[in-house]
Amino acid sequence: DTEVTQTPKHLVMGMTNKKSLKCEQHMGHRAMYWYKQKAKKPPELMFVYSYEKLSINESVPSRFSPECPNSSLLNLHLHALQPEDSALYLCASSHQTQGADGELFFGEGSRLTVL
Amino acid sequence: GENVEQHPSTLSVQEGDSAVIKCTYSDSASNYFPWYKQELGKRPQLIIDIRSNVGEKKDQRIAVTLNKTAKHFSLHITETQPEDSAVYFCAALRGNFGNEKLTFGTGTRLTIIP
Numbered sequence: 001d002t003e004v005t006q007t008p009k010h011l012v013m014g015m016t017n018k019k020s021l022k023c024e025q026h027m028g029h030r031a032m033y034w035y036k037q038k039a040k041k042p043p044e045l046m047f048v049y050s051y052e053k054l055s056i057n058e059s060v061p062s063r064f065s066p067e068c069p070n071s072s073l074l075n076l077h078l079h080a081l082q083p084e085d086s087a088l089y090l091c092a093s094s095h096q097t098q099g100a101d102g103e104l105f106f107g108e109g110s111r112l113t114v115l
Numbered sequence: 116g117e118n119v120e121q122h123p124s125t126l127s128v129q130e131g132d133s134a135v136i137k138c139t140y141s142d143s144a145s146n147y148f149p150w151y152k153q154e155l156g157k158r159p160q161l162i163i164d165i166r167s168n169v170g171e172k173k174d175q176r177i178a179v180t181l182n183k184t185a186k187h188f189s190l191h192i193t194e195t196q197p198e199d200s201a202v203y204f205c206a207a208l209r210g211n212f213g214n215e216k217l218t219f220g221t222g223t224r225l226t227i228i229p
Contacts, residue, residue: 042221
């Protein structure tokens with residue numbers, strides 16, 4: 001299995017809703033990432049988990065709350081979002097062994113619309 | 116932090132001709148340089164990468180060159196085909212073992228003209 005699977009593919013939510021994005025990989029990767037991508041822009045790093053611990057938070061607002069329940073799963077909990085948070089949210093994973101670090105495997109993304 | 120600049124932002128090439136996209140980076144500690152292709156509505160897909168101990172790498176019609184002294188790297192696509200039309204992102208990575216941070220360039224929209 002060389003896939004990173006994200007659900008849901010599409011999500012529409014109101015500003016008062018609470019929802020979650022999910023990401024799963026079974027490649028034995030120990031690093032997992034959340035990226036945000038706006039239209040016609042490059043992906044922007046939000047969070048990095050390494051061995052199930054949060055290692056990088058790129059000053060993301062607290063209305064985005066990541067969670068890594070185990071080495072295969074990564075969640076992004078959403079609460080009180082703003083319309084400008086509408087974007088494609090990409091999950092990725094990578095090996096963390098010397099010589100192999102860096103290569104990211106991306107999921108298909110979850111397209112979020114905040115009304 | 117790292118800053119990656121990418122040029123050109125758009126590129127139109129006649130089918131069969133070559134395309135070149137250039138990137139520069141600012142952090143000399145960056146040691147891994149991937150290129151991603153992203154088709155409309157799809158995920159970024161790694162097409163080629165190069166590590167800092169290598170100057171050039173080739174995979175069929177795609178090649179990447181790296182000049183660490185000048186802090187720039189380039190993507191070369193030869194014999195372009197319509198299916199090469201997409202947005203291409205370069206990226207630079209620094210850090211390791213849980214602190215890797217991949218910074219993307221601004222992207223190049225490549226259009227192959229049949």
